[in-house]
Amino acid sequence: MNRIGVRFLAALGAVWLLAGFAAAKGAMGWKSVLAASAEEAPPDFRMEVVSVSVSKHRQKRVFLYHTHTCEAYEIDPDNRYAQTERWRTADQRYSVVRVGEELKTLLQSAGVFVTHDTTDYESPRLSSAYARSLEGLKNAAEAGYDLYIDLHRDSYSKGNGPNTVPVDGAQTARLLILIGQGTGSSLDEKPDWEKNQRAAQMIADALNERAEGLCRGVSLKSGRYNQQAATPSMLIEVGNNMNTLPEALAAAEPLARAICRYLDRQ
Secondary structure (H helix, E strand, O other), X not given: OEOOOOOOOOOOOHHHHHHHHHHHHHHHOHHHHHHHHHHHOOOOOOOOOOOOOEOOOOOOEEEEEOOOOOEEOEOEOOEOOOOOEOOEOOOOOOEHHHHHHHHHHHHHHOOOEEEEOOOOOOOOOHHHHHHHHHHXXXXXXXXXXXXXXXXXXXXXXXXXXXXXXXXXXXXXXXXXXXXXOOOOOOOOOOOOHHHHHHHHHHHHHHHHHHOOOOEEEEEEEOOOOOOOOOOXXXXXXXXXXXXXXXXXXXXXXXXXXXXXXXXXXX
């Protein structure tokens, strides 16, 4: 991919140029558009081309959302929040939504188009959150994305091993990817779990190449987790309730890199 950017400095007629530029690009190509724009511009119009971004491939698209929107982390002195119940908060600056926002920013900086759905799907009852997030996921599937991620925070279990691993010197929360097979559901519609699993395994492998044990693997479950609504789809647990928010945020960078590796290979 050739990475260049475009900056136009205009004394007069900027609106005219930018409107025509977008319409003409696809038919004429960048060089033709720039040449035509320079010839047709008013005499007192000045255009400085600093750089142009040209990609031979369609921009990749990722949809992030949080079925359990209020999941939060262990309170630490620098990250105190009002709890709706223990390890849960409606303040999205401290919940798993904050981790999603960090992941979104990192993916966008890599050139990925990201929609981060921050809708509170937990309210009014946690038990019916998946029914509500399903509607949001269906809407996203209609728009079309290359990857759908339901980002969660796990519950602590001593049997899962160490709570963090060092990544570039930072203590980093470990991750787990869940794939629903739909075997425990009486409904006819099943996830394409094998395709979802392949995508998840590529991301898990990339994470563990970065730091051994960073990802606890890909876990196949009997439920669906709404993954029947869009493919490839997965649920990613970023840390658990005994991790701090900084530890969870530290996991966003290696996760973003792993996602980008997956997308680059599609």
